[in-house]
Amino acid sequence: MGRLSVSLCGIPLDNPVIPASGTFGYGYEFAELYDINILGTFSFKGTTKESRFGNPTPRIAECTAGMINAVGLQNPGVERVISEELPRLRSCFHKPVMANVSGFSVADYAYTCERLDAEPQVGWLEVNVSCPNVHGGGMSFGTDPKAAAEVTRAVKKVTKKPVIVKLSPNVTDIVSIARACEDAGADGVSLINTLLGMRIDLKTRRPVIANTMGGFSGPAIFPVALRMVYQVSKAVGIPVVGMGGVSSAEDVIEMLLAGATAVEVGAANLVDPWACRDIVSALPRTMDKYRINTLEEIIGGAHSWQKT
Amino acid sequence: MRQGIFTITENVPLAAGVYRMRLAGDTSAITAPGQFINIRLNGLYLRRPISVYDADGDAVTVIYKTVGRGTEQMARMRAGETLDALTGLGNGYDTAPAGEHPLLLGGGVGVPPLYLLAKRLIAGGRRVSAVLGFNTRSEVFCVSEFRALGCAVTVTTADGSCGEKGFVTDVLPADYSYFYACGPLPMLKAVCRACSAPGQVSLEERMGCGFGACMGCTIQTKNGPRRVCKDGPVFRKEELPWDA
Numbered sequence: 001m002g003r004l005s006v007s008l009c010g011i012p013l014d015n016p017v018i019p020a021s022g023t024f025g026y027g028y029e030f031a032e033l034y035d036i037n038i039l040g041t042f043s044f045k046g047t048t049k050e051s052r053f054g055n056p057t058p059r060i061a062e063c064t065a066g067m068i069n070a071v072g073l074q075n076p077g078v079e080r081v082i083s084e085e086l087p088r089l090r091s092c093f094h095k096p097v098m099a100n101v102s103g104f105s106v107a108d109y110a111y112t113c114e115r116l117d118a119e120p121q122v123g124w125l126e127v128n129v130s131c132p133n134v135h136g137g138g139m140s141f142g143t144d145p146k147a148a149a150e151v152t153r154a155v156k157k158v159t160k161k162p163v164i165v166k167l168s169p170n171v172t173d174i175v176s177i178a179r180a181c182e183d184a185g186a187d188g189v190s191l192i193n194t195l196l197g198m199r200i201d202l203k204t205r206r207p208v209i210a211n212t213m214g215g216f217s218g219p220a221i222f223p224v225a226l227r228m229v230y231q232v233s234k235a236v237g238i239p240v241v242g243m244g245g246v247s248s249a250e251d252v253i254e255m256l257l258a259g260a261t262a263v264e265v266g267a268a269n270l271v272d273p274w275a276c277r278d279i280v281s282a283l284p285r286t287m288d289k290y291r292i293n294t295l296e297e298i299i300g301g302a303h304s305w306q307k308t
Numbered sequence: 309m310r311q312g313i314f315t316i317t318e319n320v321p322l323a324a325g326v327y328r329m330r331l332a333g334d335t336s337a338i339t340a341p342g343q344f345i346n347i348r349l350n351g352l353y354l355r356r357p358i359s360v361y362d363a364d365g366d367a368v369t370v371i372y373k374t375v376g377r378g379t380e381q382m383a384r385m386r387a388g389e390t391l392d393a394l395t396g397l398g399n400g401y402d403t404a405p406a407g408e409h410p411l412l413l414g415g416g417v418g419v420p421p422l423y424l425l426a427k428r429l430i431a432g433g434r435r436v437s438a439v440l441g442f443n444t445r446s447e448v449f450c451v452s453e454f455r456a457l458g459c460a461v462t463v464t465t466a467d468g469s470c471g472e473k474g475f476v477t478d479v480l481p482a483d484y485s486y487f488y489a490c491g492p493l494p495m496l497k498a499v500c501r502a503c504s505a506p507g508q509v510s511l512e513e514r515m516g517c518g519f520g521a522c523m524g525c526t527i528q529t530k531n532g533p534r535r536v537c538k539d540g541p542v543f544r545k546e547e548l549p550w551d552a
Contacts, residue, residue: 060524270517
């Protein structure tokens with residue numbers, strides 16, 4: 001075990017840095033830029049039972065210190081992911097990968113997870129119950145504790161792999177959703193998905209995003225994400241994967257102190273395609289600066305702090 | 309794709325709201341005409357994709373129109389300042405099928421990427437004609453540059469204040485082997501309807517990353533979903549579902 005290594009649901013990671021789903025494709029395009037095996041793992045593009053074109057364009061809007069996306073789960077569908085994308089992924093990435101799954105019904109989630117469970121390289125199933133960009137699915141499962149628990153139970157029945165439920169911040173009480181997932185058998189939770197947001201073009205007086213609203217991500221949301229990671233990790237006994245605006249080694253350390261066991265990096269990859277490589281390489285010297293011996297030992301380090 | 313730091317050696321106005329910026333630095337990733345670069349600007353989160361006007365071993369030149377905060381910020385920059393840019397993005401135009409007498413069709417700030425294309429086609433011994441369309445005289449730029457390369461240039465303006473009155477599709481020459489177009493979407497659709505010869509068009513879409521990761525700029529084609537930034541921006545006429 002190195003200084004940077006952590007264990008996520010029983011699977012060791014060389015470091016806690018994980019490119020987030022939807023910002024890293026199926027890995028192979030980034031493998032042309034650097035050796036992606038330096039990563040802890042990565043979460044591949046959200047996969048659904050059927051292929052999806054996604055939403056009309058514009059799907060992207062810029063914001064102060066962030067961006068809105070409304071891609072809408074564009075993906076070739078689980079069968080083609082297995083037959084076309086995973087072989088290409090295998091050629092350039094040799095560690096367990098996190099499979100990100102979305103659905104429009106409980107049966108959808110279970111079907112897609114069962115298909116991906118059969119893939120040896122899939123280490124974890126990250127079950128996205130929090131996509132803000134699709135109707136009649138996605139986030140609707142993640143804003144109600146009962147529905148989130150129902151998806152979790154259905155997925156747990158079809159896989160022995162660790163199930164990490166990806167949670168939405170667009171709720172009144174994220175802790176109650178996380179607890180419901182834990183009670184239903186989730187092996188971990190990851191948070192936060194994007195915050196529902198919108199922009200209006202002053203020239204046209206219409207929403208910038210064709211779908212009107214989209215998911216807001218980027219450095220602007222980091223404090224909100226950190227707060228939720230802190231609250232959830234204090235309340236549950238399963239590992240928490242922290243994400244939301246993480247852009248630097250300092251941000252990774254802050255997330256771990258808040259209680260995250262591993263950290264996903266999303267929007268930063270889109271602005272700087274080498275962002276995750278640079279975060280991994282900056283971790284040792286940043287740990288030295290803050291007198292951190294191993295990352296494992298600082299997880300939840302901020303929990304014990306009490307106002308005196 | 310490469311990331312590099314570029315030094316601005318020139319940033320001058322060419323026409324109303326249109327500027328030419330020359331950036332010195334490593335241009336080795338720029339392999340085809342019609343590619344673009346993605347520029348990072350202080351205080352703005354997303355990079356700004358700008359098409360390449362010209363590139364040689366030491367510098368890349370872009371021509372851009374001020375349409376928002378990013379391009380307005382670029383217009384205020386001075387020679388000597390530096391910019392972080394990703395270069396060599398997009399597929400670019402394929403010159404192989406051009407034939408003897410290719411036709412270039414540019415509209416407004418769609419004109420610049422056709423310049424390096426014209427240069428390459430002429431270097432390859434092709435006889436190149438260009439129809440460059442603008443809204444009005446004050447927005448016309450680059451006509452003498454295309455003529456200096458040896459292109460037969462026709463200028464159109466929507467209001468008739470310079471060259472022929474009308475759109476590029478109103479003055480299509482009778483005889484050409486292939487067409488290459490870049491401009492606003494309605495123009496490109498009209499060009500594809502009006503041109504009987506095969507050709508390629510360069511599309512524009514609001515982008516997140518510019519290198520194929522985010523799926524922010526996907527369009528539907530006859531061959532399925534394609535990313536404008538990575539699979540494009542240049543598409544063959546036959547790929548686009550614009551028949552209606």
